Amino acid sequence: MNPFVVCAFAVAATGAIIVAKQARAEIALLASATAGVVIFIYIIQGLVPFLDFIKNAADDSGAGPYFSVMLKALGISMCCRVSADICRDSGENALASRVELAGKVGIVVISLPLVKQLLEIAKDMM
Structure with a gap:
């Protein structure tokens, strides 16, 4: 690029x-x-080349699933930011806020498996 x-x-x-x-x-x-x-x-x-390199490095280190969630969250946030900015430029501030909310909810949803693993680790430590 x-x-x-x-x-x-x-x-x-x-x-x-x-x-x-x-x-x-x-x-x-x-x-x-x-x-x-x-x-x-x-x-x-x-x-894309940078993300492929980082993904391969994460897979080799065993952090692949965690990194995958992080990349998806990054993609969601970037897409929602661009969409919200376009809405704001059009004077649709309320619509932009809803797009940002959808992005936040999407990130929470894709993070749920990580939260589940974290709770299982905490449970095992007790």
């Missing part, structure tokens, strides 16, 4: 959005959301 590509794309998109905003605000909003999603996808694609 090249951060300069992201910067160049963002600056070009910003220029196009400013021009579009003068003509039709709704087109500018759609262009802004689209540019944000394109950048998000580009960043995620750039992270």
Whole structure:
């Protein structure tokens, strides 16, 4: 992943959005959301080799299941953050809050197996 590509794309998109905003605000909003999603996808694609390396290292050390939950939580939080930001940019603050709440609930749900293991360890120690 090249951060300069992201910067160049963002600056070009910003220029196009400013021009579009003068003509039709709704087109500018759609262009802004689209540019944000394109950048998000580009960043995620750039992270794949790094995440594969870390996942293999975690599997080799026996921490694979824990790391898997952490990666899923990271993915949920990133996706919900981008979605909530798009909602806020559109003036939908209440909807953005619901997206963030859904992300938090999703993270809690995928963490339940870890909580169960933690409680079993605590029970065995007693």
